[in-house]
Amino acid sequence: MTDGDLTASPTDLDALARYYTTVVQGLSLQARDGATRPDLESIITHAMTAWPTPTRMADQDAIELGSAPACGRGEGGAVPA
Numbered sequence: 001m002t003d004g005d006l007t008a009s010p011t012d013l014d015a016l017a018r019y020y021t022t023v024v025q026g027l028s029l030q031a032r033d034g035a036t037r038p039d040l041e042s043i044i045t046h047a048m049t050a051w052p053t054p055t056r057m058a059d060q061d062a063i064e065l066g067s068a069p070a071c072g073r074g075e076g077g078a079v080p081a
Helices: 010-032 037-048 057-064
Strands: none
Touching: 010 037
16 A cells, blocks of 8 residues: 555544454454354454545556456465465
8 A cells, every 4th residue: 555545544544553453463362262264254354344445446447457466466366375
């Protein structure tokens, strides 16, 4: 992400960072206590619904049209090993 990608105020971004830090810490505790991978992935899926929509829609359009790889993904959208 670069400056200007999100429309949230600096205060909101700080809260968002604290929220995701809390989620990651909670995931760690859940994993330690025996949560299954599907359980953890479900938590992640729900947590990502709080992520704000980027303001640069041109990047998103390029991804949807297949002219740019999705963030964190290699050729064809595959997650690198």
